Amino acid sequence: MVHEHPTDEPCSTSFPPAVLCPGELTSFSRGGGARTVPLVTRAVGAEVFLSGQTLFEGGAGIALHTHNCPESVTILEGDAIVEIDGTEHHVTRFDTTYVAAGTPHRFRNASATEPMRILWIYASVDATRTLVETGVTSRIDAEHVKTAGDNC
Template sequence: MNCPTDEPCFASFPPAVLRPAELTAFSRGGGARTIPLVTRAVGAEVFLTGQTLFEGGAGIALHTHNCPESVTILEGDAIVEIDGTEHRVTRFDTTYVPAGTPHRFRNASATEPMRILWIYASVDATRTLVETGVTARVDAEHARAAAEPRD
């Protein structure tokens, strides 16, 4: 992105109020659903945000990103694995994971829901599954979400 030196790079991002309850959620598989929030679709040029909701016992596969990621627990308790070490985290605990570091989240409860807020440090964020090596753009998942029926 090229920004004039006298203007901030985020100058073209229009103000927005995003309400997760009114946005499309899509399945990540295994009992996890994602709601994209700040995305290219609303004008993001620098970062991406969204929420992922985990049913009791749900988790996501071990993966890496091509940029740093921060996650805050909004609801419930989770186990986060970062580079082979597991940590128990709870409401408002926040993680920082550097680019290329394997990590995953799973709901620590078998019955109660868990919700996270994620922030990627790039609108060009990708996710690579450790098990398969398959890489996909995160915003490609957002496009898929728009095409799926709302939960």
């Protein structure tokens, strides 16, 4: 079933526009050589989706996990290996993935020496991550303990 949203009604309430500069925002360690910079979050008024970037050092990767909502990731820099539901794919600059809620996946830098950067977008401001190995679930926004600025 497709739910159409009337074109004369906004998807959410109004919030002030923001310009977010990743190089000037606080990054948060994801462990294993990966650092995340939150971009569009509740801290800047987001009500519909979350976005941010994660920078992977050479050889870095993140643990196999799932989300409670769809996620799209675009490779901004470097080459990556993405595992989606047990199948590995080599992806490079501007390649984009779409992973449905509940699908196990992970990213790792394909290079041992060069950095790799992704842009991630979650289809909900209430997005969570559940680690496959431990079953531990946490809110994506709870991983970012400081608020983002809005000026470059």
